Amino acid sequence: MAKYRKSRAFAPKGFFECEGKGLKWLGEAQAQGGPRVVDVYDWGEDWLDIEQVYSCSPTPKAAHDFGAALAHMHDAEADYFGSAPAGYDGVCYFGPLQDPVPMDTGEWTNPIDYLGEGRLLPMVRLGIKRGELDDKDLAMTKEVIDALPDLLGPAAQDKPARVHGDLWSGNVMWTKDSGETEAVLIDPAAHGGHREEDLAMLNLFGMPYLDEIIDGYESAHPLKKGFADRTTIWQLYPIAGHCVFFGGGYVSEYRAMCRSLLA
Template sequence: MAGRYRKSRMWAPEGFFECEGLGLRWLAGARASGGPRVVDVFGWGADHLDIERVSSCAPTPLAAHDFGVALAHMHDAGASCFGAAPDGYEGTCYFGPLQDPVPMDRGDWPDAVSYFGEGRLLPMVELGVRRGELSAADVDLTRRVVEALPDLMGRAASDRPARVHGDLWSGNVMWSDDSGACEAVLIDPAAHGGHREEDLAMLHLFGMPFLDEILDGYESAHPLKAGWRDRLTLWQLYPIAGHCVFFGGGYVSEYRSMCRSLL
């Protein structure tokens, strides 16, 4: 039996570890149709999550390409709607670091534009205002971006809901050779029904080894809509707004610059 690792935090928000555990299982459900490996979940409580302990290795170009293919298949597994929680979860969803996760709105948005504007960007920026990191002017700036979303998304606005990891920066992609060959293993999701370009934008945000190979693999399994590279900044607005909430500082000016670059 695989070794176990306990992720824990006293006084975690209600449902936090249940949401993560069910999110991991939901993502892992795509494995049957070619999705990536996801850490096994053994159980959870109010203050902990017990998962598989994964040994790490250095990534390889082949493993990165294979991960891209698998990620496309995971996205293709879909979700019931934009804003859907992982199957079986009825509580509040969360986004952010273990020490300071914030609520991530659930909903049943009819399209990617309303989901991203109403369900993600504006709630995060308004939280930043309540925490004193962002201002009313930032809400106005964000509303201008939201009004422009139909044009900014272009053809990607017609995409169906994807089964997304939701926090797919490089630190949440482990590389392991436990199975005998190097492969990607997903951890620490904010899983939900979203847009496939969200995860791809997160992979670009803080650097990712063999990113070109990942993208080549992805497009071999699911070609992306024209102009997707031009939309990376758009999808990165949400995590950067989150970093304004969590950390403030230079992320505030970065968020403002990103918004202005889109207008």
């Protein structure tokens, strides 16, 4: 297999180790039907060597198969909401290679506390620190957090899933390397989270054959009633992150999403 080196000078401490161990952790689920994950060869302070994957266009069948495989990966579970990848005890990260920010780890036992304390509040406070968000955004975020028991409904009972954590379309590669078109996962922010997180991320910036992916997912693990209505909840964290990284129109988008949930 050809190698691809991902690198960045002066990367934050543990960044590539976390990504490498995250890929390996997600890859463990392949034994129970999880999706293909790029092989990891080695890493250092400012580099990560992974398998070279050659891309192609997706197909409806490959999308359906990926959805089912993603459900099996989530079913591999995690110890807690907020768990780091197995074998990693440093700082976890979320965001683009040039500007990743710390992503809190912890041992939350329910998705409400995890999403509020472990994801939304830290990211919004970072947005305030960087001058992109303000105290009114924090207050509105706290209102959303207070409403989470009602907003999440039956999904609040789900167990911690083994999630990719940054599953936008750019981190799902399609390849025919094995002879048949299939999805391969790259660039995770892997952690113990809620299965609807990854599905909401797929929806966030557009994903080919998303309906087929969801159909495949539900063929392996039916989602709790009202899943589609909860998509915005799980998109709050990545959009708050985009406020931190890029500002601009993402700020008004985050505010509109909060208002829609509170309406």
